[in-house]
Amino acid sequence: MFPTPRLYEFESFIADPRCKPHLIAVAHRVFGKPRRADKLTALPRGRLFTRFMLAGFATHLALDALGARSYEGYPYLAFSLWKAPHRELPPKSDRTALQVRIAILRRLARTLNVAIDSTATLDEADAASLVLSAALCARSSGIALAISDPGEGQFFVAMPPECGA
Secondary structure: OOOOOOHHHHHHHHHOOOOOHHHHHHHHHHHOOOOOHHHOOOOOOOOOOOHHHHHHHHHHHHHHHOOOOOOEOOHHHHHHHHOOOOOOOOOOOOOOHHHHHHHHHHHHHHHHOOOOOOOOOHHHHHHHHHHHHHHHHHHOOOEEEEEEEOOOEEEEEEEOHHHHO
């Protein structure tokens, strides 16, 4: 489970004149040539195709080659669904972001009777949110959805039971 932008956004990333040639070449290899290249506009400054995104796609392709099904997951959504009601989830840029996420992870881990490392980074906390969410849905009456779109991929969302009411 790993988050990625929509296909249109990748097509826009590679249309951006700031995109590096090797990333454009890899994007063409992974996605093919953009379907609507004449209508693409570059995304706002700071939104570029990155090596991190390539790692996600390489992982997806490797899992696919092994015959394993993989889904995208959105950690911010997972944290938002499992957070305490009426509490805000601070953005990652906020200095309290990691503390708040770890508090949510600890609560989820206690429910599953497992331990987590409190020295996690934001990226580790994101991964843990997806794993713990899926485990809680498997163990309880939570709701797990797999959503599929031919052009955008497969997405997995695990929700607490109260979201289904």
